[in-house]
Amino acid sequence: MLDLSGRIAVVTGASRGIGYFTALELARAGAHVIACARTVGGLEDLDDSIKALGGSATLVPFDLADMNAIDALGGAIFERWGKLDILVANAGVLGTISPIGHVEAKVFEKVMTVNVTATWRLIRSLDPLLQKSDQGRALILTSSLAHRCKPFWGPYSASKAAVEALARTWANEIERLPLKVISVDPGGTRTAMRAQAYPGEDPETLPHPHEVARVIAGLAGPDMNETGKLYLVREQRFAEYTQP
Ligand code: NAP
Numbered sequence: 292m293l294d295l296s297g298r299i300a301v302v303t304g305a306s307r308g309i310g311y312f313t314a315l316e317l318a319r320a321g322a323h324v325i326a327c328a329r330t331v332g333g334l335e336d337l338d339d340s341i342k343a344l345g346g347s348a349t350l351v352p353f354d355l356a357d358m359n360a361i362d363a364l365g366g367a368i369f370e371r372w373g374k375l376d377i378l379v380a381n382a383g384v385l386g387t388i389s390p391i392g393h394v395e396a397k398v399f400e401k402v403m404t405v406n407v408t409a410t411w412r413l414i415r416s417l418d419p420l421l422q423k424s425d426q427g428r429a430l431i432l433t434s435s436l437a438h439r440c441k442p443f444w445g446p447y448s449a450s451k452a453a454v455e456a457l458a459r460t461w462a463n464e465i466e467r468l469p470l471k472v473i474s475v476d477p478g479g480t481r482t483a484m485r486a487q488a489y490p491g492e493d494p495e496t497l498p499h500p501h502e503v504a505r506v507i508a509g510l511a512g513p514d515m516n517e518t519g520k521l522y523l524v525r526e527q528r529f530a531e532y533t534q535p
Pocket of ligand 1: 304354433480481484
């Protein structure tokens with residue numbers, strides 16, 4: 292059984308969907324969860340669910356577009372715990388699905404800000420704290436769209452390709468340290484983002500986020516010793532990149 296007692300975990304996008312249930316699974320395993328998102332109601336609902344399990348959480352409502360808030364998060368974690376064991380960089384936005392040339396500049400910029408720049412700022416703010424853990428684990432949520440480059444998904448695809456490049460670069464830089472960094476592709480999951488992308492799809496045909504979250508939480512444990520790789524949740528296996 293997954294035992295994360297005494298571990299401190301940051302989960303972004305914890306107000307709903309995959310992030311909510313991943314935070315819940317980490318707390319169930321004994322981790323103290325630092326739950327981040329903008330929607331206070333969603334975070335409070337998570338807090339109630341975690342308390343009902345006998346677990347504990349710290350709620351940090353903020354917008355990931357606020358880069359100073361990301362820096363402040365690192366400072367606050369250092370003050371209170373002096374280290375961080377787990378980062379689940381899960382928050383993301385889809386943007387619009389349309390031909391590249393039709394995407395509004397503000398939509399493209401928002402996708403890049405939330406999905407890419409904020410992920411880099413999280414790495415920059417939290418890497419020193421994760422390096423203080425004897426078993427640091429960073430899970431960066433990606434998508435098959437990073438590789439598939441499907442027509443009309445330009446901003447989202449480009450953002451996920453960038454996030455995977457950040458994760459791999461980070462992993463290569465710290466490969467001799469205990470900290471492990473992987474990209475995680477959850478596969479199609481029954482969430483608000485998926486419904487936005489595929490409005491005609493029957494959600495019941497997709498896995499519920501709690502099923503996906505159980506697998507993701509397992510990757511934050513001591514048995515996960517891979518780094519710089521891509522994990523496919525649906526297939527429950529690591530995929531090799533062609534370049535080391
Ligand atoms: P979701 O249900 O739409 O949830 C997204 C989460 O991100 C929410 O908690 C949201 O919280 C947070 N978020 C969005 N913008 C934010 C901002 N500006 N500041 C702070 N938090 C923000 O999405 P999901 O389907 O669970 O997706 C989770 C991750 O999995 C994403 O990275 C997504 O790209 C990836 N993924 C999902 C699927 C799928 O089928 N669902 C497939 C492949 C990859 P607030 O709105 O409360 O801020």
